[in-house]
Amino acid sequence: MESLKTKIALEGRVLPGNILKVDNFLNHQVDVNFLRSVGDEFKKLFQDKEITKVLTAEVSGIAIGTVTAESLGVPMLFAKKYAGSNMDTDTYEAKVHSYTKNNDYLLRVSKRYLNKEDKVLIVDDFLANGCALAGLIELCLQSGATIVGCGVVIEKEFQGGREYLKKYNFPIESLAIVESMGDGKINFKA
Amino acid sequence: MESLKTKIALEGRVLPGNILKVDNFLNHQVDVNFLRSVGDEFKKLFQDKEITKVLTAEVSGIAIGTVTAESLGVPMLFAKKYAGSNMDTDTYEAKVHSYTKNNDYLLRVSKRYLNKEDKVLIVDDFLANGCALAGLIELCLQSGATIVGCGVVIEKEFQGGREYLKKYNFPIESLAIVESMGDGKINFKA
Numbered sequence: 240m241e242s243l244k245t246k247i248a249l250e251g252r253v254l255p256g257n258i259l260k261v262d263n264f265l266n267h268q269v270d271v272n273f274l275r276s277v278g279d280e281f282k283k284l285f286q287d288k289e290i291t292k293v294l295t296a297e298v299s300g301i302a303i304g305t306v307t308a309e310s311l312g313v314p315m316l317f318a319k320k321y322a323g324s325n326m327d328t329d330t331y332e333a334k335v336h337s338y339t340k341n342n343d344y345l346l347r348v349s350k351r352y353l354n355k356e357d358k359v360l361i362v363d364d365f366l367a368n369g370c371a372l373a374g375l376i377e378l379c380l381q382s383g384a385t386i387v388g389c390g391v392v393i394e395k396e397f398q399g400g401r402e403y404l405k406k407y408n409f410p411i412e413s414l415a416i417v418e419s420m421g422d423g424k425i426n427f428k429a
Numbered sequence: 430m431e432s433l434k435t436k437i438a439l440e441g442r443v444l445p446g447n448i449l450k451v452d453n454f455l456n457h458q459v460d461v462n463f464l465r466s467v468g469d470e471f472k473k474l475f476q477d478k479e480i481t482k483v484l485t486a487e488v489s490g491i492a493i494g495t496v497t498a499e500s501l502g503v504p505m506l507f508a509k510k511y512a513g514s515n516m517d518t519d520t521y522e523a524k525v526h527s528y529t530k531n532n533d534y535l536l537r538v539s540k541r542y543l544n545k546e547d548k549v550l551i552v553d554d555f556l557a558n559g560c561a562l563a564g565l566i567e568l569c570l571q572s573g574a575t576i577v578g579c580g581v582v583i584e585k586e587f588q589g590g591r592e593y594l595k596k597y598n599f600p601i602e603s604l605a606i607v608e609s610m611g612d613g614k615i616n617f618k619a
Contacts, residue, residue, distance in 0.1 A: 254515060258515045267507065268504055269495065270504055301491040301495075305496065308461045314461065316459070317492075339513045339515060
């Protein structure tokens with residue numbers, strides 16, 4: 240998606256530790272008008288799949304999940320990382336390791352909202368090592384839902400996530416693929 | 430907003446501890462098509478205010494903030510509760526007490542994204558005791574931004590938040606006001 244690559248090149252910041260900071264339009268301040276074009280792009284890529292639900296993870300996936308679900312005309316479900324005392328107790332759970340925060344956390348969704356009738360599009364902001372997407376995939380597998388694919392806004396190819404997720408054998412569509420970063424420069428896959 | 434009251438009455442669940450559970454359409458599974466009507470309603474209520482930004486808090490405010498910002502045609506900014514290692518260090522901060530989780534947390538926004546030129550609409554899913562909204566208000570006050578008002582999806586009037594926020598003297602518009610709850614019944618203010 241050329242407009243996304245342009246936006247990343249202009250507004251993204253490369254920080255130490257393989258961090259690509261896009262918090263001015265994607266995951267702190269959110270350019271919702273631009274995000275609509277992201278939702279529409281995912282719709283174009285997956286609309287023939289009879290999707291019934293868009294699944295993402297809190298926190299950074301929620302805005303993307305919201306616009307994508309609206310573009311597709313289906314509900315959005317976000318897996319919880321930080322469940323409060325009023326979370327349902329009957330949940331699907333998947334353990335995920337966060338390299339950014341250097342800890343493990345549980346992704347949870349209520350069993351009420353995911354079942355074997357569902358055809359699920361999984362979306363997230365980043366694909367890095369693949370752990371977060373793997374957690375979302377595990378939740379779907381537990382529920383018996385069909386996964387139609389994964390839609391990622393930015394893939395950092397050099398962190399190996401696509402390779403790691405190969406075992407699940409689902410289509411992964413990334414709207415921008417970063418091959419390498421360094422010295423403030425971001426190199427995209429053509 | 431009658432359609433919202435109807436939806437809460439049909440799909441909401443009253444749980445012990447003054448919890449009104451609407452996680453089937455608002456804050457776990459999200460009915461984004463319905464949420465668009467919420468965003469459009471906030472637009473109708475505040476559109477003459479020359480809003481430049483919609484501010485909300487992670488996690489439950491993000492979907493609402495996203496659709497409202499898109500309805501208004503402005504960016505959305507969500508204050509962080511769970512900042513990772515790549516959060517900007519130069520932030521506005523406000524301490525908030527959570528009664529649901531029984532702890533204090535910091536709400537933070539990067540100083541890059543909020544300043545005295547901004548005219549901010551604050552939105553959130555619930556107004557209960559008012560602590561979360563007060564935190565968002567404090568962030569705006571620190572930045573020098575103008576607050577045009579607060580838009581709340583569901584106000585639980587009996588928890589006193591509106592009274593608590595009176596000192597700030599900003600308009601608060603709640604789309605559904607619950608006067609009392611109990612025995613599985615939800616009583617709305619007319």
